[in-house]
Amino acid sequence: MSPTPADQPVAVLSGVVKGYRLDDVDVPVLKNVDLLVRPAQFTVVLGPSGSGKTTLLNLIGCIDRPDSGQVVVAGQDVGPMNDDELAEFRSRHIGFIFQNYNLLPVLSAWENIEYPMLLAQLPAARRAERVRRLLKAVGLSDRANNRPGQLSGGQRQRVAIARALALKPRLVIADEPTANLDSRTGAEILQLMRSMQRRYGISFLFSSHDRAVIGAADDTIYLKDGEIRAIRRRSAPPGEEPAADLDGAADSAQPGEDAR
Numbered sequence: 001m002s003p004t005p006a007d008q009p010v011a012v013l014s015g016v017v018k019g020y021r022l023d024d025v026d027v028p029v030l031k032n033v034d035l036l037v038r039p040a041q042f043t044v045v046l047g048p049s050g051s052g053k054t055t056l057l058n059l060i061g062c063i064d065r066p067d068s069g070q071v072v073v074a075g076q077d078v079g080p081m082n083d084d085e086l087a088e089f090r091s092r093h094i095g096f097i098f099q100n101y102n103l104l105p106v107l108s109a110w111e112n113i114e115y116p117m118l119l120a121q122l123p124a125a126r127r128a129e130r131v132r133r134l135l136k137a138v139g140l141s142d143r144a145n146n147r148p149g150q151l152s153g154g155q156r157q158r159v160a161i162a163r164a165l166a167l168k169p170r171l172v173i174a175d176e177p178t179a180n181l182d183s184r185t186g187a188e189i190l191q192l193m194r195s196m197q198r199r200y201g202i203s204f205l206f207s208s209h210d211r212a213v214i215g216a217a218d219d220t221i222y223l224k225d226g227e228i229r230a231i232r233r234r235s236a237p238p239g240e241e242p243a244a245d246l247d248g249a250a251d252s253a254q255p256g257e258d259a260r
């Protein structure tokens with residue numbers, strides 16, 4: 001039986017090498033990385049500052065390209081894609097959450113979450129229903145009209161999580177999403193991402209310095225000096241709830257299969 005999108009690895013890296021050129025000096029960052037990111041799991045990339053976590057996430061998120069080696073995301077080798085194809089692929093399959101939230105300051109929480117759906121030209125009724133569900137899922141139904149400046153850091157990150165899920169990506173990439181939050185709020189955001197990952201059956205790839213996040217992860221990838229030093233994979237507990245869908249139970253499409 002051929003693998004369906006739901007059980008296909010969300011990303012596979014083979015022999016990936018990536019460096020930067022700084023003041024005429026080549027700085028190697030990732031050195032021959034082989035990695036498989038399992039679908040519908042919460043995966044944490046742990047490593048000290050400068051170990052290459054952001055570089056790795058940027059390659060899997062199709063924001064950057066390797067110097068050599070192969071990056072396959074959602075079953076597609078992204079190497080041959082041109083920049084426009086890569087941008088289209090990214091918007092279709094991947095959601096992003098950033099340390100600094102990256103919300104548009106002049107838009108309300110509602111409008112920030114709706115924005116990717118507007119760009120993707122979803123019909124108005126579908127957009128409204130999905131924004132409503134997402135605001136509820138992140139516990140911000142009563143903050144729909146607030147702009148980012150009127151929200152706390154934790155609330156901004158909740159909006160960013162909702163926005164990342166707006167187009168039903170297969171993969172959400174979060175680069176140190178708790179780094180600007182106090183430890184209690186950071187733990188709440190971590191729990192929220194964990195519950196959204198389970199609820200919608202998508203994959204989360206999350207980077208952190210903080211070993212305390214290991215408890216929340218299914219898979220933990222330890223990166224040091226641009227090399228994967230260890231991968232710990234936890235087997236799924238029995239009786240996991242079936243994934244929900246943002247457009248309601250009637251729509252049974254897999255995330256990423258019907259992003260529009």
Ligand SMILES: Nc1ncnc2c1ncn2[C@@H]1O[C@H](COP(=O)(O)OP(=O)(O)OP(=O)(O)O)[C@@H](O)[C@H]1O
Pocket residue numbers: 020021022027029047048049050051052053054055056209
């Ligand atoms: N655009 C760039 N140009 C030059 N060097 C870069 C660039 N981006 C990253 N680097 C260097 O690559 C190395 C790895 O950086 P990266 O941001 O991937 O690490 P990180 O593990 O995410 O670190 P941190 O935890 O501090 O965010 C660092 O030495 C960094 O200075």
